[in-house]
Structure formats: structure tokens, C-alpha cells
Amino acid sequence: MTISVRPLTEGRWDDLVDLFGPERGAHGGCWCMWWRMTGSEFEAASREQRKAGFHAMVKDGEPTGILAYEGKRPVGWCAVGPRHSLPKLMRSRIAKPVNDDPATTWMINCFFIDRAFRGRGLTRQLIDGASDFARDNGAKVVEACPLDTTRKLIWGEGFIGLAHTFRAAGFEEIARRSPTRPLMRKVL
Numbered sequence: 001m002t003i004s005v006r007p008l009t010e011g012r013w014d015d016l017v018d019l020f021g022p023e024r025g026a027h028g029g030c031w032c033m034w035w036r037m038t039g040s041e042f043e044a045a046s047r048e049q050r051k052a053g054f055h056a057m058v059k060d061g062e063p064t065g066i067l068a069y070e071g072k073r074p075v076g077w078c079a080v081g082p083r084h085s086l087p088k089l090m091r092s093r094i095a096k097p098v099n100d101d102p103a104t105t106w107m108i109n110c111f112f113i114d115r116a117f118r119g120r121g122l123t124r125q126l127i128d129g130a131s132d133f134a135r136d137n138g139a140k141v142v143e144a145c146p147l148d149t150t151r152k153l154i155w156g157e158g159f160i161g162l163a164h165t166f167r168a169a170g171f172e173e174i175a176r177r178s179p180t181r182p183l184m185r186k187v188l
Contacts, residue, residue: 005129078126
């Protein structure tokens with residue numbers, strides 16, 4: 001499998017829509033806004049409003065994440081950006097910051113992989129690509145708060161990534177405020 005990774009830009013917006021599904025919007029219609037809004041804002045917004053809000057961020061050139069391609073086909077997504085752009089994570093009990101400069105600390109916060117490409121190592125490639133993207137845009141560290149469990153996952157749980165994949169990519173645990181959700185970091 002030959003994969004290339006590219007930042008999401010306005011010119012690649014249609015690729016993201018193709019990957020997420022025009023109506024579906026990735027995980028339950030989130031349109032990658034779950035961490036970018038308060039809980040009440042998210043619940044009050046329709047799928048169409050979430051999509052429009054995320055599209056506006058992309059149009060404005062905000063760093064939101066990367067797409068993985070096999071040839072010209074979009075097959076994976078990884079949301080990554082400055083920690084301060086993710087208000088729900090900034091307030092999260094388990095993912096709250098550890099005394100860092102929010103402008104130079106970035107966070108990998110979500111994955112979405114085409115069903116046909118799951119279980120083929122794409123998450124690791126997305127983590128590496130997201131780390132490179134963060135570094136190239138001024139990040140000094142990149143963090144994640146993945147799931148750390150050996151039990152079988154239920155639908156949708158893996159959207160935050162799995163700790164063993166982050167460990168394999170060079171991330172180290174820096175805090176654990178939940179038995180199953182370590183805060184992990186890679187210095188760039």
C-alpha cells in the first residue's frame with residue numbers, strides 16, 4: 001500500500017467530504033467539530049452547521065489536519081492542530097494541558113479511516129504524518145490522549161487512536177488521569 005499524506009486545504013475539501021460521506025460526516029455527523037466546540041454548542045448544532053463551521057476553518061487556512069491518499073483516493077483523516085484550537089480538550093479532566101505553551105503544543109485528536117483500509121497500519125502513517133505537519137508549522141511537541149485497553153472495541157471508540165500505536169510512533173506517557181486514557185507526548 002503506497003500512501004501519501006497531505007494537509008487539508010480548501011482545494012482538498014471535496015476529498016474530505018468524499019471520505020467522511022456527504023451526509024454521514026464521519027463519526028456520527030461530527031464533521032471534526034467534537035473537540036472544537038463546547039458540549040452544548042455541539043449538541044445544538046445540526047450536521048449541516050458543523051460541516052459549515054469546519055469548512056469555514058479550512059477556508060480560513062487554519063491547520064486542522066491531514067488526509068491520507070492511496071493514489072488520488074482519500075482513505076484516511078487525522079485531525080491535528082494547536083492545542084488552543086480545541087477548547088473541549090483544553091478543559092478536559094483527562095487531557096488538560098501540562099504547563100505548556102498552547103501555541104507550540106499541538107494535539108492529535110481524531111482519526112477516520114475508510115473501512116477498506118482499516119487494520120492495515122494506516123493509523124501509524126497518519127500519526128507520523130501529523131507529527132511532521134505539526135513540526136513543519138512550528139509545533140515543539142505533539143500530544144494525544146488515546147485509548148489504552150486490551151478489550152475489544154465497540155463501534156467508534158477507536159476514533160482517538162490507541163496508546164500502543166502512539167508508543168510505537170515514539171510518544172511517551174506524561175500523565176494518566178484515567179485508567180484507560182494516558183496523555184502522551186512526542187517532542188519534535
